[in-house]
Amino acid sequence: MQALDAFRADTRAWLEANCPPAMRTPMPAEEAVSGGKNATFANPDSKVWFDRMVARGWTAPVWPKEYGGGGLSKDEGMVLEEEMKALGCRAPLGGMGLSMLGPVLLEYGTEEQKQQHLTKIIRGEIRWCQGYSEPGAGSDLAGLQTRAVLQGDHFLVNGHKIWTSNAHYADWIFCLVRTDPTVKKHDGISFLLIDMADPGVRPRPIRLISGYSVFCETFIENVRVPKDNLIGEMNKGWTIAKRLLEHERKSIGGIGERGAKSREKPIPDMAKQHVGEVGGQIADFVLRDRVASHAMDAHAFSLTRRRAAEEAESGAPPGPLSAMFKYYATELNKRRYEAVLAAGGTQQLGWEGDDFSDDEIRLGREWLRSKANTIEGGTSEVQLNIIAKRVLGLPD
């Protein structure tokens, strides 16, 4: 305990000395750092902060030191997280390498694979994207058709991936591929890492209803992938795929709470601004009721997250509670943006131009973006199936 207190004091002192003041403010989406060969730093202080954290291995605080991680214990990692939160420090680096692939490599990768990839993820040298969904394989992910045929020391890969987030900026893609089409669909899938420098890998951005193009479809044509890039055993990729999805859902499941603490004007204030107030209350009582209804469910959910965290800390076996997080958080996030729109009226429906503030336009786009929350990473319906099966034990 004493050692942990000392670590906390040291950490706080280091953060105070090394985290630039600009990095202690809420992060606009365009200033997020994702690394990779095309890395950009919209804010110069992001680079300073990134370099300092990389040097300590604190972009991946609990990953082993031998790969460039921080080598912190779980408890120390939590202390660092708490201290960063207390100071309002931004994440120095984001991306799917850190949040999804890395944890899976640590669990399933060979020593050579860990050495080849983890350091580059930690140092932000390689940006990863996710090759899971296909035009014909959405919720039925295991129905994927991208083929990988083993030919001596390499696989020959052909296929078509979709919803590959930021594939046009990424350097490598982790892919689910079919290596055996003759067996039950879950039993013929492998987990393969592909270098996107190969001209046969062609990402094409997709324009979305929000006007943004964060997703791509990615065509893979006659790409030769070294056999060493296979993670885990051949045809056993579905287990790894599911484990990675757990990491993905955990990161999406945090949306509701993060959203609630973001930098824009609180929803009640927006409502007061646009409909006025009576005795300090939002003048439109139906709107007020709606705003409160969302706030209360968000509050109850954040208490539930805390309860689950405390249960986990107390050493109890992982409870069933976490199964509800992705579903509940994403449904709440959609409701949050609906409340924003209800509060803002037509002023919140601007698409572009000087009639609307940057925040208004961004929130309007985010409202549209939020509709994907309950689709990506397993739809709400898939999440409810999972709860029904694993938590409630309802029959197939």
Next chain:
Amino acid sequence: MPMILNSDTKMVRETAHDYFREKSPILAFRKLRDSQDADGFSRPLWREMAELGWTGFLVPEDHGGSGFGHLGLGQVMEAAGRTLAATPLLGSALIGAVAIDLGGSEAQKSAHFPGLVAGETIFALALEEGAHHAPYRIATTAKKAGAGWVLDGAKQFVLDGHIADTLIVVARTSGGPRERGGITLFLVAGDATGVARRRSIMVDSRNAARITLSGVSVGADAVLGVVDGGADLLDTILDRARAGLAAEMLGSSAEVFERTVQYLKDRKQFGVPIGSFQALKHRAAHMYCEVEATRSAVTAALDALDGNANDASLLVALAKAKACSTARLTGDEGIQMHGGIGMTDEVDIGFFLKRARVAEATFGDVAFHRDRYAALSGY
């Protein structure tokens, strides 16, 4: 602020669950209803509950209680909610104890705590005067008469009112009919001259009464707390009662939910368990989420009350609102998923729906507490 129970509280929880399952299953409640029991609860069982210490959980140690607190009593109430046990827990162990503890003089404490802790005296809060929970809408008057007071007015939906030994009467000593100021609480003997009581038969078959006060004379020592400033005490009592009631409702909702999931596994149609149908699975999974979110809110509220936290009232509003909306969800879905059999009196599931709706209307429904949450949040 911990969200998980320590070992003492866990033990209370287990004891309470075992006790109600064994001694007061739903069958016991059904018998009380069918026999039109005059008390509406079992006095022998109530004395046993007192022996288990539950009546003293909110009574300080120097007055014979244990001061174990709201989180502890909440576990008992949740367990009672599971079997729909009809007990004076809410009116006496919770409201009675809190009112005397926080509003009572030393003399009042010495007079009232022993009977309360022993499970011998029953308390009832005579508050409501209309069909909707409105704590400050008080027309019942208390007028100074010599050293004492004379009370006149009509109360309704007084829980345990027809059997209470002591009524906690909310009366107006000054101010207009909806003003927060000018409210005073009085301790009045249930059989005092001028008190007329009539039991109301409610949809949930639990105790409630209409009480008329006609020129009821009480002494100066009947005042509980401060003259004209009773609203603060009343608010505190109500918050604690709401949190306890939310715990009871959580227990009922969890029970309906579990019974319904079991039914989905057992009931076959088209040759398969109906729980294999996605249309029902999704709704069952959604119920799970709502029950768990409610559990978090209720636990946080009870714990905040024990710690006198600044946000206790906000958390209570959240807990009662969530408990109400979840009870409505589980009540309606419980019936729907049970199908026709759920409409019969023979199957217990309908009891939960009926109890939930009365509990919802008790001390503020979803709309009331959403309004309160918004007001406490500054909008």
